[in-house]
Structure formats: C-alpha cells, structure tokens
Amino acid sequence: MTRKTSTATVFNLLQLACLIATTSASIVSTGDFNRDFDVTWSPDHVNTSPDGRTRSLKLDQESGSAFASKDMFLFGQIDMQIKLIPGYSAGTVLAFYLASDQPNRDEIDFEFLGNVTGQPYILQTNIYANGYDNREERIYLWFDPTKDFHTYSILWNLHQIVFMVDWVPIRLYRNHADKGVAYPRRQPMSLKASLWNGDSWATRGGQDKVDYSKGPFIVSFRNYKIDACVWKGNPRFCRGDSTTNWWNNPRLSSLNWYQRRLFKWVRKYHLIYDYCQDTNRFQNHLPKECSLPKY
C-alpha cells in the first residue's frame, strides 16, 4: 500500500514536472520564416526560400517591404543574421526592431543606414519607452556588413536591454524605473523588419538620395532565433522570477567583465553619436538616464 502510494506520488510529480516544462514561458522559434512571421508590406517584394530558412526584403521604385512576427513577446532574446545591401545603398533604411502596438509605445530598434558605394553603413539604435524616444546612438561597424551575414541580437529582461552585434554588446539600457526613467517592461512587442526609403535623413543627413537605377536593393535574413516569453495576456507569466524564465537568471542582470571590455572597446573606437553627449540638442537638459550608472 505504502509502496503503491509512493509510486503514484512519484508519477504525479513526474506529470507535474512535465506540465511545468511544457508551460514554461520561453519558446524557441522554428527557424521557418513562413511559420513565425507574416509578410506585412508588399508580398511581391519579399522572397522566401522553399524551405523557409532564408528570406529577403526588396526596395525598388514601386515599394519597400516588411515582415512581422505572428506572436508578441515580453522579455527574452532574439538573434537574426542579416546581410545588408552591397554597393550603392544611400538613402535606404533597414529597420530590425521590437515594437509594441500601444499609442504610448515601447520599441527597441536597430536601424541600418545605407551609403554611397564604398562608404560605410551606420548602425543606429534607439529606444522608445512609453512613447518617448530621442535616444539615438550611432556606430560604424568593425566589418563590412554587406559582405557576409552577421548576427544582430537583443537581450531584454527586467534589468537591462543589451544590443549585440556578433555577441559584442554595442549598447546598454539599464532599468532605472525606480529613479523615474521609463523602461519597456509592460508592453509585449512584435519582432519586425522593414526596408524603406529614408533618404530625407538617413545618409549624410539626407544629402545622398536613393538612386533606383542602382537597385533593386535587397537585404537577406537567415538563422534567426527567438527565445522569448510569448505573450498570452498575463504579464506576471513573463515577469515571474521563476527559473523557467531563463532571462531572469542573475547572470544576465548585468554584463560580465569580458562583455564590459568589448562594450568599452566599441564605445572607444566605433561610437560616432550618443544622445547622452549631445548637450546642444537637449540644451543642457540631458535625459535623466544619462547621469545614471551605465552598467
């Protein structure tokens, strides 16, 4: 009898363990663009390989194009391999970003600003929190992003947002909500990519225009990974300190010493603009986060 009970108990525990495992908040995406993303702009400008593993966006005189994840996410990490437009790409903008659909929206942006042949792309990053942005940073990459695929990632948890390029942290935004700085933490976001004409501002402040005779302009994507909490209507599910939410691991609450070294290297040698240093623009009223600890 006792023996039977204990077997039954073990069995129940196993069942419970399975239940916890299957209700774990994190999902890993399938790697198939057709399954995880919808085409949201100009389907005839979006090309997906037969196995769904690679996709490209096209911009020409007719239209740009875009896709967006079917699910929304609250915390986690996303990685995407991207190869940018070779040759002449002036005036084009590729945006790869997380965005909520609220009026006071949250957004975590990579924006790749094209250039004339032989001149470097700029990688601009920005953060909207509660509808307010104006938090641009710009870097030159340490490689030619049009030659090969490189991995662009966002780690997002309750402590920090880390932008990474090939796992090198290029930008950090810490949660200083306790000091009154808005931090994206309540609104679920979709993962989006769009390619468009931004030539009123993108290249040398709008001086170099899109030249359609040099197009079509094509950006390729592959090998993405979304390991994030899928929004099912309950923020506590994604925020919970439970160990099933791997992004809450204390190890991910700040950069480790090695990441900090890389981060400092990027800022020393590759940073070209930081809103926190732009005293003209903010008339000496720099946003509050600029005077708070970076790490």
Ligand SMILES: *[C@@H]1O[C@H](CO)[C@@H](O)[C@H](O)[C@H]1NC(C)=O
């Ligand atoms: C384009 O090239 C010019 C000249 O090297 C440079 O000043 C600029 O930062 C580059 N990138 C963009 C997006 O304007």
